[in-house]
Amino acid sequence: MNENNWLLRVQNLTKVYGPYRPGCLQKTGPAFHTNICPDTGSIVACAHINFDIYPGEVLGIVGESGSGKSTVVQQLYFDLEASEGEVFLSKYQSGTTNLLTEPNDKKRYIRNHLLGMVYQNPRDGLNFRFSSGGNIAEKLLMAGVFHVGKIRERASELLDRTEVPLQRMDDAPANFSGGMQQRVQIAKAMANNPPLLLLDEVTTGLDVSIQAKVLDLIREIQRDLHISMVVVSHDLGVIRMLTNRTLVMKNGRIVEHGLTDQILEDPQHPYTQLLVSSLL
Template sequence: MSAPLLSARGVTKRFGERIACRDVSFELWPGEVLGIVGESGSGKTTLLNCLAGRLTPDGGTVTYESAAAGTVDVHGLSEARRRLLARTEWGFVNQDAREGLRMGVSAGANIGERLMAIGARHYGTIRQTSCDWLARVEIDLDRLDDRPTTYSGGMRQRLQIARNLVSEPRLVFMDEPTGGLDVSVQARLLDLLRGLVDRFHLSAVLVTHDLGVARLLTHRLMVMQGGKVVEDGLTDQVLDDPQHAYTQMLVASILPV
């Protein structure tokens, strides 16, 4: 493909006096997984929300190459079009699965919601698709009718991923998808995500403060500090040959195992 899937130009977001994210520009190409790393408060989640149309930037533009509608200005779209985009061509995986799931309905209904939202009206087909996705995220099929309240943290996160991927999005935004999980649970989730990204040729923007997660899942990294991108490049370049003082500090802070 000859055009970037997502382009940010000069994206800036202020909260009062504080500039949460300052003049960020980049292009995400089809099949790429871009990691945004930096410590808490560096503006990475704010940037992610600006990219996904959840926050309106004070300056700059975000354009997306839509399969259905061609090149679109994410923040110039009507809310209706943007929400349609968000539930068809995009996915958004929250750190807290409770924010991304409907905790009051079964896992099957959680997965099926996107299908029903875009007009699926055959119960049997929806249920079968839910089953397929439950299997793909390695959850036992006998948990199909259980509510996520009865799920463990790792299972909830996998369910949230299935709920997002069921519409076969082209671009997935992920905000600390492995945050708050035990290390062994994290490893399984990372592995699963890696496989799904490969299998469905997903493009993704992933926010994490965990450089190990970034190493395993992303092709490229942007390092943010104080709202600015201080360094970017291939993931192994940034982690093996960090240039900026802040990145060097981050890399040096990883505990050896």
């Protein structure tokens, strides 16, 4: 792996809810077993998050509920405003510009052209008033594709790829099962051929058999398209199946980082050891 060939570079990403005083970062985290600042009551959702992602790589972020893992990807997709940090994308201005300080119109461009997002709850990623094809069309329109024929063709291609019956392209996702809603969400996220796909707890709440189908679909898409992904999950089974490298988070901090196989077979941090032992 060429260390200069990164796709995404994240440096010192931090999100604090409430008054942001640097001292809060010194009094929260795994060593204190809390992410609540004792001085201000502020919640340090994540702090000092650093990592790179390379082309074609799948990075996992794992941790218990409240560890800050979803906060990280929500900041990358501009759903949340970061308190501090820098994010660079090599496909945007040759990786020289901090995405977090760009104006809103530039952030919209980045979201619509260079990123895809699949949320835990399909209602966060889909417009339930639109058809499944209409949701894909919405993403394409925002990315500057206006030709109706090309939009329908692309929607058909993506729905077929994600195993959504084409005869249901004009049906609303509200009438679909949870697993099919997630597949439509994946199709929508891929509409603009983004170099980076963000997946936030995409199998949580699905039946086990449906989970397996969704995970197989994600793995097939990654293998065939060589797309880079960030996979957020509390489930080490999902992380084992999908990812190359993994970050382990607790109380808003990264406590361990390495190759997924190494972390699962020889965890070093006591919290990671607890996670792995719970999987066995």
